[in-house]
Amino acid sequence: MSKETIISVDKVHVSFWQNNVGVHSIKDLITYRKSPFTNKTILNNISVEVNKGESLGILGRNGSGKSTLLRTIAGIIKPDEGKVTVKGTFAPILAIGAGLEQELTGYENITLLLALYGTARKNTNAVENIREFSELSDEVLRMPVKQYSSGMVARLAFSISLANESDILIIDEVLAVGDQGFQAKCLEKIYKIKNEGKTILFVSHFPDDVAKICNKAILLEHGELIHSGNSLDVCNHYRQLF
Numbered sequence: 001m002s003k004e005t006i007i008s009v010d011k012v013h014v015s016f017w018q019n020n021v022g023v024h025s026i027k028d029l030i031t032y033r034k035s036p037f038t039n040k041t042i043l044n045n046i047s048v049e050v051n052k053g054e055s056l057g058i059l060g061r062n063g064s065g066k067s068t069l070l071r072t073i074a075g076i077i078k079p080d081e082g083k084v085t086v087k088g089t090f091a092p093i094l095a096i097g098a099g100l101e102q103e104l105t106g107y108e109n110i111t112l113l114l115a116l117y118g119t120a121r122k123n124t125n126a127v128e129n130i131r132e133f134s135e136l137s138d139e140v141l142r143m144p145v146k147q148y149s150s151g152m153v154a155r156l157a158f159s160i161s162l163a164n165e166s167d168i169l170i171i172d173e174v175l176a177v178g179d180q181g182f183q184a185k186c187l188e189k190i191y192k193i194k195n196e197g198k199t200i201l202f203v204s205h206f207p208d209d210v211a212k213i214c215n216k217a218i219l220l221e222h223g224e225l226i227h228s229g230n231s232l233d234v235c236n237h238y239r240q241l242f
């Protein structure tokens with residue numbers, strides 16, 4: 001395996017301003033007097049490197065900062081401190097319920113995302129490949145995504161992610177809501193992509209899957225990186241959280 005570093009996250013800190021005192025209007029603001037905003041740290045001093053062809057598992061409880069880390073790596077969120085360097089292209093990040101336009105139909109979402117990521121120009125069979133992998137019927141794909149069950153959304157999201165010929169595949173928990181048959185099919189496909197030498201960032205609540213897919217992993221807790229290293233070891237630490 002080549003040792004070329006494709007993703008480097010160096011001492012990254014991300015915070016958000018939060019209004020958690022219920023100040024929602026100018027009148028509230030005047031009567032409240034103080035600033036209603038507090039700064040909340042979401043990621044604190046995170047460093048991790050991923051080499052070309054490696055698969056990194058990202059584990060942690062809900063709210064520990066996994067999706068924020070993926071968004072920071074993808075350049076959607078700018079860190080307040082630290083540096084992210086990426087040498088490669090991404091597939092769209094389609095987490096559960098994020099990344100798909102609810103008002104658009106399945107087909108419209110496919111067309112939009114393929115156009116955004118330039119896949120349609122390179123692969124004219126992309127729409128057909130997505131339809132086939134998702135096993136969603138023509139009728140379903142003509143419906144707005146807001147009418148889909150969570151399993152149908154997962155099928156569409158995952159199939160679109162796979163259709164992209166990008167260097168880095170990002171999977172953010174999309175497998176969690178698929179049925180078992182579809183999950184198994186997706187894992188097989190991820191495994192194949194891994195063996196083709198692509199780089200994978202894999203967020204999952206199933207340590208067994210992370211151990212199977214990823215050579216290394218990190219464990220986040222309240223935005224801190226509490227373990228990193230060999231995926232089997234990190235998965236064991238994750239299991240001990242519960």
Ligand SMILES: Nc1ncnc2c1ncn2[C@@H]1O[C@H](COP(=O)(O)OP(=O)(O)O)[C@@H](O)[C@H]1O
Pocket residue numbers: 016017018042060061062063064065066067068069
């Ligand atoms: N845009 C945002 N503004 C304010 N807080 C956010 C935003 N996005 C995420 N958060 C907060 O950041 C924390 C980590 O969220 P997230 O990265 O989605 O965690 P995970 O993917 O591990 O479940 C949560 O407490 C969440 O409420």
Ligand SMILES: [Mg+2]
Pocket residue numbers: 066067068095172173
């Ligand atoms: Mg998340």
